[in-house]
Amino acid sequence: MKEPTLDSRTLDRECAVFCRYLIGEEPNDYVKGKYREAHRSPSWARSGHSDPSDHFLVKFARMSPWSTKVIDTYARVFRPAMLVRKKLVLLLAILESCAPTHAYLDAVDSRSLFLLSLRSLRACFTFALMVVVAVVLILPLELAVRGGVKFFVSWVPHNG
Amino acid sequence: MDKVVIVGSGASGVHFALSVLQKGYDVLMLDVGRAGTEPVNGQNTFLDLKTKLKDPAAYFLGEDFAGVVNPDFKAEYYGIPPSKSYVFSDVDGARAETNGFSPLLSFAQGGLAQAWTGGVYPFNDDELEQFPLRYKDIEPYYNEVAKRIGIAGIEDDLSRFMPVHDNLMDPLRLDEHSVLLLSEYERQRAFLNDKLRCYFGRSRVATLTKEMNGRDKCSYLGRCLWGCPSGAFYTPSITLNDCAKFPNFRYLSDFHVHHFKYNSKRRITSVVAESLPTKTAHEFPVVKLVLAAGTLSSSKIFLTSIFEDSGATVKLTGLMDNRQVLIPFVNLKMIGRRYDAETYQYHQVAFGMEGDTPSAYLHGLVTTLKTALVHPIIQNIPLDLKASIALFRNLRAALGLVNLNFSDTRRQDNVLTLETADHGRKPTLRIHYSPTFHEPARIQEAIRKVKQAFWRLKCVVPPGMIHVRPMGASVHYAGTIPMSRTPAPYTTSEVCQSHDFENLYLVDGTTFPFLPAKNITFTLMANAVRVAECAF
Numbered sequence: 001m002k003e004p005t006l007d008s009r010t011l012d013r014e015c016a017v018f019c020r021y022l023i024g025e026e027p028n029d030y031v032k033g034k035y036r037e038a039h040r041s042p043s044w045a046r047s048g049h050s051d052p053s054d055h056f057l058v059k060f061a062r063m064s065p066w067s068t069k070v071i072d073t074y075a076r077v078f079r080p081a082m083l084v085r086k087k088l089v090l091l092l093a094i095l096e097s098c099a100p101t102h103a104y105l106d107a108v109d110s111r112s113l114f115l116l117s118l119r120s121l122r123a124c125f126t127f128a129l130m131v132v133v134a135v136v137l138i139l140p141l142e143l144a145v146r147g148g149v150k151f152f153v154s155w156v157p158h159n160g
Numbered sequence: 161m162d163k164v165v166i167v168g169s170g171a172s173g174v175h176f177a178l179s180v181l182q183k184g185y186d187v188l189m190l191d192v193g194r195a196g197t198e199p200v201n202g203q204n205t206f207l208d209l210k211t212k213l214k215d216p217a218a219y220f221l222g223e224d225f226a227g228v229v230n231p232d233f234k235a236e237y238y239g240i241p242p243s244k245s246y247v248f249s250d251v252d253g254a255r256a257e258t259n260g261f262s263p264l265l266s267f268a269q270g271g272l273a274q275a276w277t278g279g280v281y282p283f284n285d286d287e288l289e290q291f292p293l294r295y296k297d298i299e300p301y302y303n304e305v306a307k308r309i310g311i312a313g314i315e316d317d318l319s320r321f322m323p324v325h326d327n328l329m330d331p332l333r334l335d336e337h338s339v340l341l342l343s344e345y346e347r348q349r350a351f352l353n354d355k356l357r358c359y360f361g362r363s364r365v366a367t368l369t370k371e372m373n374g375r376d377k378c379s380y381l382g383r384c385l386w387g388c389p390s391g392a393f394y395t396p397s398i399t400l401n402d403c404a405k406f407p408n409f410r411y412l413s414d415f416h417v418h419h420f421k422y423n424s425k426r427r428i429t430s431v432v433a434e435s436l437p438t439k440t441a442h443e444f445p446v447v448k449l450v451l452a453a454g455t456l457s458s459s460k461i462f463l464t465s466i467f468e469d470s471g472a473t474v475k476l477t478g479l480m481d482n483r484q485v486l487i488p489f490v491n492l493k494m495i496g497r498r499y500d501a502e503t504y505q506y507h508q509v510a511f512g513m514e515g516d517t518p519s520a521y522l523h524g525l526v527t528t529l530k531t532a533l534v535h536p537i538i539q540n541i542p543l544d545l546k547a548s549i550a551l552f553r554n555l556r557a558a559l560g561l562v563n564l565n566f567s568d569t570r571r572q573d574n575v576l577t578l579e580t581a582d583h584g585r586k587p588t589l590r591i592h593y594s595p596t597f598h599e600p601a602r603i604q605e606a607i608r609k610v611k612q613a614f615w616r617l618k619c620v621v622p623p624g625m626i627h628v629r630p631m632g633a634s635v636h637y638a639g640t641i642p643m644s645r646t647p648a649p650y651t652t653s654e655v656c657q658s659h660d661f662e663n664l665y666l667v668d669g670t671t672f673p674f675l676p677a678k679n680i681t682f683t684l685m686a687n688a689v690r691v692a693e694c695a696f
């Protein structure tokens with residue numbers, strides 16, 4: 001199923017939220033422009049597969065960087081190819097391709113193996129916590145949306 | 161002199177052409193010949209491009225974002241850069257029906273090696289055992305090709321597997337990560353050599369470390385993958401340009417060769433090619449025909465020619481390809497360091513793992529991560545993207561990738577034939593490939609040894625990230641019409657003259673009777689020069 005066409009304002013808002021989530025910065029006009037352009041590019045838009053629950057999850061993710069993190073965590077564990085993740089990877093690809101945002105990805109935090117290990121442990125712990133949150137929050141919602149669609153489809157009259 | 165018609169402008173075709181042109185032959189080269197674009201901003205480094213290009217995302221990801229590696233694309237850790245996408249652009253009717261094989265075909269000027277990574281490794285006598293020639297027979301042509309293309313390399317521990325030939329240039333400047341790997345190897349040499357029979361050394365690469373024939377030396381801009389702007393990195397289109405300087409050379413692009421015609425004495429009289437712009441068939445008279453279109457395309461032309469003449473659908477057996485396994489690793493000593501973007505981007509370190517037979521030898525290329533796009537890697541880290549980015553930033557300089565290559569042998573059940581059932585369409589190529597029964601165990605054992613070797617070099621292999629590439633991914637196809645000392649159908653003589661058609665020569669991988677674990681491109685070029693010198 002193709003994602004419904006989104007207007008520029010919605011895409012810009014989505015890009016801004018996702019950008020704050022990924023690198024903690026607002027996107028500049030160039031990044032927003034490329035993000036919009038990709039959504040109108042037939043080859044990117046056509047690739048992959050999405051379903052109604054994907055669109056619901058995109059709306060949820062678009063609300064704030066926190067909700068993006070919840071959905072991204074959920075996607076990483078249960079459905080890595082879902083639409084939200086595809087959009088995030090697209091934005092990541094744009095961010096690494098241009099200045100000044102590529103600098104964020106090129107930077108290092110510390111040369112201390114101890115500090116880096118601590119940070120990694122914290123990231124893993126946070127991830128595990130978010131998986132629990134995602135399962136409690138998102139799994140029932142997604143199942144409900146999917147169930148609702150099936151329920152709706154079963155009531156659509158068959159032609160012939 | 162006779163006119164020679166050459167089909168294809170890949171690595172073997174252009175070197176064969178250059179040799180016969182130098183001998184005074186008239187040469188007509190027929191080629192589809194998709195062309196790339198000139199590199200942009202020649203003096204800029206990889207990082208400069210992100211700042212100075214007007215639309216950097218279009219350069220790195222493509223106008224249509226085809227360079228974005230989506231999460232549902234699980235096959236690889238990297239995509240084809242937009243500047244190289246022309247190398248794999250398709251031609252109508254060229255697609256093959258496959259079983260157990262994922263072929264990559266190229267219709268580019270310069271062929272598949274327009275997108276290679278430049279590894280040049282001569283075969284040794286063990287690896288040439290099934291060829292009707294020894295190393296001393298092909299050595300002069302390795303020397304000649306090295307003189308033409310420029311190879312950076314050095315005599316070291318790897319020389320036990322790859323003879324040192326003439327015309328080697330000084331090696332490239334190493335990046336920090338590669339320096340660490342090799343210095344750690346020095347410390348662990350005894351264990352690695354004695355216990356694992358594993359030897360490390362410098363990659364030999366077709367890259368200039370001094371100016372040659374109007375080509376600049378490597379200026380370490382970090383743009384190898386995106387298209388070397390200085391011409392230091394060799395691609396066959398450079399030799400095609402050298403051929404074009406000869407008045408006796410004619411290059412016709414936009415022609416897709418379909419088949420050749422032959423008379424009752426099985427002498428080829430003409431070659432039939434479709435003009436792609438007009439979709440019309442053209443016939444070119446032939447005195448001597450040289451197929452250099454790559455193993456799959458040359459085999460298809462061979463099969464189609466027999467089919468068009470007699471209606472017979474024959475089978476060519478023995479298709480080979482190198483199985484490749486990608487093994488990412490983290491060098492613990494490099495964690496938290498900044499990566500250096502202004503370095504040579506492809507592999508600078510290689511290793512060989514000795515086996516009891518030539519077919520058991522394993523060849524590994526070690527690429528330290530520098531200027532590739534990183535979103536394909538970040539999304540593979542088993543965390544959410546934000547956490548993955550945070551982790552990746554500190555690991556980036558420590559990451560590397562081993563591309564482990566396995567040899568292959570000719571087997572009767574690996575077959576190329578034609579699918580001719582649909583009479584409304586041109587015949588299509590059908591490929592069937594199945595690996596040996598023992599392959600999974602062989603791969604597991606090899607991975608275990610590589611992990612052990614890298615642990616000794618203070619590197620760890622993250623769990624769950626090893627990727628066994630599908631057959632066909634290495635694009636080192638060979639073996640369907642092999643060289644043979646005794647004449648037999650669907651074989652060639654030792655100078656690659658067909659035993660089926662007296663004025664047909666095959667100078668690509670089609671004639672290789674064995675496929676060592678090493679990259680074959682250097683040997684393809686040397687063998688093509690050998691055929692030109694010995695048979696023409």
